[in-house]
Amino acid sequence: MIRTADGVSRSIIDNLPVTIEAILGVAEVRVGDLNRLAEGDTFTLDRLLGDAVELRLNGAVVAYGELVSVGDNFAVRIQSVAHS
Amino acid sequence: MSGAALPWLPPPRDGDVERAVAVFLAPWAATWFAAPGAVRVKPHPGRSDRDLRWTGAAGAAAGMAPAALARLGLALVGGEAEGDDPADRAVLERLAGAALADLGARLEVASGGAASETAGGDLLDPAGAPPAANLVLRACLGDHDWAVLLSLGASAQVALRKAAAGQGRRPVLARLAEALAPEPVRIGCHLGSAALSAGELAGLGAGDLVAFDRFLTDALPLVVAGEPAASGTARVVRDGEDVVVRIAQGIDFP
Numbered sequence: 001m002i003r004t005a006d007g008v009s010r011s012i013i014d015n016l017p018v019t020i021e022a023i024l025g026v027a028e029v030r031v032g033d034l035n036r037l038a039e040g041d042t043f044t045l046d047r048l049l050g051d052a053v054e055l056r057l058n059g060a061v062v063a064y065g066e067l068v069s070v071g072d073n074f075a076v077r078i079q080s081v082a083h084s
Numbered sequence: 085m086s087g088a089a090l091p092w093l094p095p096p097r098d099g100d101v102e103r104a105v106a107v108f109l110a111p112w113a114a115t116w117f118a119a120p121g122a123v124r125v126k127p128h129p130g131r132s133d134r135d136l137r138w139t140g141a142a143g144a145a146a147g148m149a150p151a152a153l154a155r156l157g158l159a160l161v162g163g164e165a166e167g168d169d170p171a172d173r174a175v176l177e178r179l180a181g182a183a184l185a186d187l188g189a190r191l192e193v194a195s196g197g198a199a200s201e202t203a204g205g206d207l208l209d210p211a212g213a214p215p216a217a218n219l220v221l222r223a224c225l226g227d228h229d230w231a232v233l234l235s236l237g238a239s240a241q242v243a244l245r246k247a248a249a250g251q252g253r254r255p256v257l258a259r260l261a262e263a264l265a266p267e268p269v270r271i272g273c274h275l276g277s278a279a280l281s282a283g284e285l286a287g288l289g290a291g292d293l294v295a296f297d298r299f300l301t302d303a304l305p306l307v308v309a310g311e312p313a314a315s316g317t318a319r320v321v322r323d324g325e326d327v328v329v330r331i332a333q334g335i336d337f338p
Contacts, residue, residue, distance in 0.1 A: 014283030022275035022296050023307050024320070026329045032265025034308065034335055037316065041331040044323070053275060055294070059310075063288060067275070067320070067327065074275040074320075075295040081288045 022076055023054045024067060052079065101241050102126060104248035105221055105234055108194050109187075113225055116160055116183045121226020128222040128233055136233060138214065139188035144195040144240035145214045146187045147233045148180070155230040156180035187232065194247055195240035273304040273318050273329060303332040 027043045045067075053076045055063040065076040102125040113120035136147035148156065157176025158164075160183060214220075214235035224231040236244070276296030288294070298304060306316035316335035321328050 014281060014286070016282040017279060018282050018285055019277050019279050020285065020294070021277050022294075023310070024273045024275050024304075024329070025270060026272045026318070028268050028270050030265060031267045031269050032261075034269070034271075035337045037271075037331050037334045039331055039333060042323075043329045045327045045329065057285070062285065065294075068293070069300055070293060070295040072299050072301075073295050074298055074300060075293050076275075078288050078290055078292045078294065080290065081285075 018057055020055045020057050020062065022074065023056060025052065025054065100245055101219060101236070102221060104241075104244040105223060105236075107248040108190070108244050109223055112183075112187050112190055116186070117225065118162065119226075121228070123223060123225060125221050125223045125234075128220040137184075138235070139184050140191050140214075140235075142214050142218075143237035144191045145218075145235045146184060146191060147214075147235060148184055148230070152230040153177045153180040153184075155228075156183065156232075159225075159228050159230060184232070191234070191240070195236075195243045269309050272307040272310075273320065274298075274307055274312060275304060275320075276302075306335060308335070 024045075026045070029037075052064040053067050054061045055065065055076060055078075061082075063078055063081040065078040065080075068075050068077050105125045106123040109123045109125070113123060136149055137153070138145045138147040140146055154173050154176045157178075157180035160179050161176070163176075215237070218235040218237050219241060221234045221236070222231050223234060276298030278294050278296050280294075300320070303317035303319055306313045306318055313335050315333065317332040318329050319332050321330055
């Protein structure tokens with residue numbers, strides 16, 4: 001059994017179920033313009049700049065990656081992950 | 085803990101209100117007199133005399149004995165004797181009435197509207213004398229032989245004291261929404277969630293794929309400053325080579 005530096009069993013942590021959320025950053029707008037957003041308004045993502053999708057665990061960004069699709073679902077190709 | 089009740093307002097220190105009234109009167113005196121002399125203010129033992137002619141309102145009024153009006157008028161024109169001519173006396177009293185009305189108008193502004201009930205400088209009927217509970221001060225200028233009484237309620241006293249302390253002008257408050265309007269904020273879309281174990285998360289590396297539970301055709305909840313918005317959705321669509329986020333429903337603000 002592997003133990004971490006603070007003595008917690010590594011296997012217990014590894015088996016912990018977690019849920020990560022994916023947030024696609026769209027644009028920066030003014031607060032005053034938020035209520036002017038209307039159906040049909042569009043924002044083009046600049047793929048060349050690598051608009052990163054943030055993967056968040058309990059609100060903290062633990063990874064980011066590129067927006068792709070897997071079948072009919074959104075997916076993210078990981079570019080970087082937080083160190084353990 | 086002491087059983088003594090705290091006063092609602094700290095009582096003014098001796099002379100505070102008198103000094104504030106002197107500060108308030110100085111510009112009025114400078115407007116109406118060529119050489120007004122020093123402003124002298126002291127408590128008036130007669131309280132709010134009902135036989136005076138008052139200008140202003142119950143909370144902040146200026147009053148003067150009818151007989152003193154002609155003397156005030158004479159001081160205004162720099163004359164040496166009142167004279168017995170009724171026409172001259174009427175002119176002097178009319179001039180003094182205008183100065184007194186101006187004083188009432190200034191009281192209205194300085195006391196935050198406490199004297200607003202009788203605009204236009206009308207002299208109050210003696211029956212409309214200020215409340216007896218008001219603080220009454222007697223003010224005069226230099227060696228003049230007239231005096232004006234100022235009857236001040238609590239609000240007017242506080243307003244004049246604050247004005248004398250340089251705190252009389254309060255900033256105009258903007259609407260919070262207007263102040264926030266220029267602030268930049270990031271908006272985004274919630275692409276969904278994925279369940280995995282901490283071990284799997286720790287084992288992720290560059291190039292790995294993680295699929296989420298929302299479909300490509302779903303309207304995605306909007307995220308504002310990293311937090312889910314209460315309303316508003318968008319769809320991610322392809323437009324040729326571009327990926328476009330199209331608003332499906334705007335954000336409703338209460």
